[in-house]
Amino acid sequence: MKALVIGATGFLGHHVMRRLLADGHEVRVMLRPTSAPERLRGAAVERCVGDLADVDALARAVRGCDWVFHAAGSISLWTGRTAQLRADHVDGTDHVARACQATGARLVWTGSVGALGRPHPDGAVGDETTPFDWPAGIHPYGEAKRDAEASLRIAAAGGLDVVVVMPTTTFGPLDENLSAARMIAEIDGGLILGYPAGGMTVAHVDAVAAGHVAAAARGRRGARYVLGGDHLTYRALFAMIAEGIGRRPPRIRLPRPLMRVLGSGGGLASSLLGRDVGLNRASALLGCFHLYYSSDKAIRELGWYPLPARDAVREACDWYLATRGHRAA
16 A cells, blocks of 8 residues: 655654555655655655645645554643634645545544543543533643644545544654653653642553554444553652653652642743643643543554553653654754
8 A cells, every 4th residue: 555644753753654665655744844854764665745734745645545644732721821722623634535535545533532531430441422512722732633624524424534543642762852751851850749639541642543553444433442451540650750761750640639739830931931831721621630541443443453552651751761862853
């Protein structure tokens, strides 16, 4: 198969590209003019230039491809990034979908469990059917992913061949923009002094990349698949990270009222500084719940399997320690 990867210089897109090449597929990548091409050094891929807003470039990039993997777009829980999030994930996804529909290419779209809601009762395990139930305006990333997926469902009814994959929080090497690895950096820097009451499902980036390819090959048209792994409390996850980088784990449990105060303070700091400081109302709220999601559907229908969270975190920590000085420079 010939595959286009949009977002190949990003964390997940890069691993999807590598998995496709390892499986013997022909790969084309679309790069923004500002992308860092050194991430692709040594990769036997065809390159083209364009971005999600350039519909003509997207049409050229998709032409001749059997599969299109759309794994690009910013990630932030700060409301100050709402406009950018919607441009990337809602408008950009619509442009990619139109290009795929025009050629008949199968689109594998990287969604997110952020488009799902809270499993009830807290501590239960959700799945692809768990409805989005976060307060309006507080979770801009989840809302953008939810709305983009709603648009894809309409396009699928009109003939688009699309499969949605929904990764959980993903750890592994090469997380240059410090997505999940931001937690590693903050524990390393002594910025995380306590742990919230909730938890999350942790995925290994290699497994998530394999899940993308499995979805292209075997996913049902119009279906959505959670790609996750082990369910960890924040206390357990932070202890695992601290062990991986040789630091003391946070030992103070942060109750929900305090998390709300800290989230409001972090949001104010982001607004004053004009950048996302990481802690905000959304991240504080999400941290208070056990956001666990099952991958049983992907295991059953795609023949896919998760990898251990401990391996994912260890490999992410090893990569972080090996590149820490380089990034600081």
